[in-house]
Amino acid sequence: MTNEQIQEQLLAKFGDNISAFKDEFGMMSFEVSRDFNTEALHFLRDELGFNFLTDVCGIHYPDMETERQFAVVYHLHNWVENVRIRFKSFLNGENPEIETASKLYLSANWQERETYDFYGIVFTGHPDLKRILNMDEMVSFPLRKEFPLEDGSRTDKDDRYFGRIPVNANSN
Amino acid sequence: MSNIIAPISIQDKYADMIRQRENEDGSELSILNLGPTHPATHGIFQNVLLMDGERILDAEQTVGYIHRAFEKIAENRPFYQINVLTDRMNYCSSPINNFGWWMTLEKLLSVEVPKRAQYLRVILMELARISDHLICNSILAVDTGAFTGFLYVMQYRERIYEIYEELCGARLTTNMGRIGGLERDLSDTGFRKLRAFMKDFPVAFKEFEALVSRNRIFMDRCVNVGGISADKAISYGFTGPNLRAAGVDYDIRIVNPYSSYEDFQFDIPVGKSGDTYDRYCVRNEEIWQSYRIIQQALDKLPDGPIHADVPEFYLPPKEQVYTSMEALIYHFKIVMGEIPVPKGEVYHCVEGGNGELGFYLVSDGSRVPYRLHFRRPCFIYYQAFTDMIKGGLLSDAIVIMSSLNVIAGELDA
Numbered sequence: 001m002t003n004e005q006i007q008e009q010l011l012a013k014f015g016d017n018i019s020a021f022k023d024e025f026g027m028m029s030f031e032v033s034r035d036f037n038t039e040a041l042h043f044l045r046d047e048l049g050f051n052f053l054t055d056v057c058g059i060h061y062p063d064m065e066t067e068r069q070f071a072v073v074y075h076l077h078n079w080v081e082n083v084r085i086r087f088k089s090f091l092n093g094e095n096p097e098i099e100t101a102s103k104l105y106l107s108a109n110w111q112e113r114e115t116y117d118f119y120g121i122v123f124t125g126h127p128d129l130k131r132i133l134n135m136d137e138m139v140s141f142p143l144r145k146e147f148p149l150e151d152g153s154r155t156d157k158d159d160r161y162f163g164r165i166p167v168n169a170n171s172n
Numbered sequence: 173m174s175n176i177i178a179p180i181s182i183q184d185k186y187a188d189m190i191r192q193r194e195n196e197d198g199s200e201l202s203i204l205n206l207g208p209t210h211p212a213t214h215g216i217f218q219n220v221l222l223m224d225g226e227r228i229l230d231a232e233q234t235v236g237y238i239h240r241a242f243e244k245i246a247e248n249r250p251f252y253q254i255n256v257l258t259d260r261m262n263y264c265s266s267p268i269n270n271f272g273w274w275m276t277l278e279k280l281l282s283v284e285v286p287k288r289a290q291y292l293r294v295i296l297m298e299l300a301r302i303s304d305h306l307i308c309n310s311i312l313a314v315d316t317g318a319f320t321g322f323l324y325v326m327q328y329r330e331r332i333y334e335i336y337e338e339l340c341g342a343r344l345t346t347n348m349g350r351i352g353g354l355e356r357d358l359s360d361t362g363f364r365k366l367r368a369f370m371k372d373f374p375v376a377f378k379e380f381e382a383l384v385s386r387n388r389i390f391m392d393r394c395v396n397v398g399g400i401s402a403d404k405a406i407s408y409g410f411t412g413p414n415l416r417a418a419g420v421d422y423d424i425r426i427v428n429p430y431s432s433y434e435d436f437q438f439d440i441p442v443g444k445s446g447d448t449y450d451r452y453c454v455r456n457e458e459i460w461q462s463y464r465i466i467q468q469a470l471d472k473l474p475d476g477p478i479h480a481d482v483p484e485f486y487l488p489p490k491e492q493v494y495t496s497m498e499a500l501i502y503h504f505k506i507v508m509g510e511i512p513v514p515k516g517e518v519y520h521c522v523e524g525g526n527g528e529l530g531f532y533l534v535s536d537g538s539r540v541p542y543r544l545h546f547r548r549p550c551f552i553y554y555q556a557f558t559d560m561i562k563g564g565l566l567s568d569a570i571v572i573m574s575s576l577n578v579i580a581g582e583l584d585a
Contacts, residue, residue, distance in 0.1 A: 025518045027280055052406060052523075055530055057545040075519060075547075076530070082427055099296065107409025110555045118243070130181070132237035133584060142244055149248050 001081045006048060013043055029086040037089045038099045040073065045104060050085065051077040053105035058114060062093070062145045069093025070121055074101070083170040091121060100126040105165040118143035182220045182232050189222060189230070208237050212570045214311060216578030226565050231558045235295055239584040246544040251277055252351065252510050254544065259345035261548060262582040265300035265525040266346045267336070269477040272522035274349045275430055276531040279363055280518045281351065281485065288476040290432040291469045295366070296339070296348065298462040303332045304525030305413070305455040311385045312452055315574045316393040321384045322524035331369050338362030350484045353479025370467065373577040381456060391449065398560045398572035399447035409552040412527025414576060417454045418446030424523040436468045448575040473501065484511045509539035526550050526577055
């Protein structure tokens, strides 16, 4: 199965909702519109044999237009043909929401929780969407570009430099 | 910190189940905190278990106790300073993480690594795999009550660390390699230590196997404990020895060979039922296969340079910086970060100690990554732990966790 064949089949099935095909460092990547991510995953898994969800993660693009400020990236691997692909779904910057893949792949569960934890991307239909690596009391999303890294020149250990207070944790 | 005891949300969830059971037949369920610091968990994980006597009815993990936000830190560091972050993920096999990261960069920069460096990398990565599996299996034996085996093999991890020391000066967080190859060749003492290791290790490891593998108590504790079917393991994102124990021969070294793995002959051991004993056996056999690879790499080790000719990414020798204009310029440019890198997105994966260790790098052309995501195998397969221990005994949960080889640093990144 070549990348062209995959591209053809995807275009025949989803039309305009799949776009921006390109080949980067030997891996085909494309974009899937936000509303079709699970349908595309379903199709890729059951029809094209992408049986393994390698990775799910988020990216923040604050400089793009509002509709494309967040992206969820999926890496898939077809073990029979040994083909890897990657696709992105771009999300709205104010209200990043996308359907969960955890019903298709059990491994998506924690990876989506991690993405939510880092970026605040809401996965609708997720069985247990809560923070996973950071503390529950935290209110900001640390991997967004506007979140500052600890100041390297600080001389004390004030919590403010870790971004914890005043806005970052619930007081109770 | 509020979650030294079970987090409120989990307590609430279980409180209803406890009340309901009490009303039904008067029996009493209890909540047990296994961790965050517990000698049997080998790292900082908390498991909140809902227990009916000795039996586990439900469980939930809270992770993140040593989360250090590596992905955020990486977005603020030049490429070569990210290597020290990768050490601290799976610290039982840091060279694999190091070389995985360099290979990702080499893919982005289209750098061809010379054969000698590739073979040396293979030797070091396989040594790392041996030390990783050695710890996992011997600790598994300790958890079932056999301390002696652990003491037999522990000194061989020490000897592997001494070989690392000869190359890079460090033992645990190695920071090995550079873009395009290695920072220096393995010294003569290093080769001598490596040959001595190759001579002595099989004897000790055979002794370990003779002591543990067919031990009655060990088998009773491990056979048919924590099994997982191949389908479920794939869906849960298992990779590495844990997946191979379930009978799937998926190994990145074969599927997407890197660093000249295609030059070597080795077998991929697989298990059948995916239980604790299979995981143990697969790891043991992988140690022998790694040993085989090192032997072949040592025999075939070619002469030649230990790094690619990429002066814009590979620091010149220090004495040249003081005497040669060109070296001074490159030194300045590398340190001050004036070398442009290509834009693009690259995913590279290596077979880590626990499975597919992936690096997803988004480069916007600047000296720091725009986004760097680590695919940590532990993090992904540890979510199956609840499923694997449900309905079992508490003592089984300890053994299962030990055999999964969950490394806290990799889990939390």
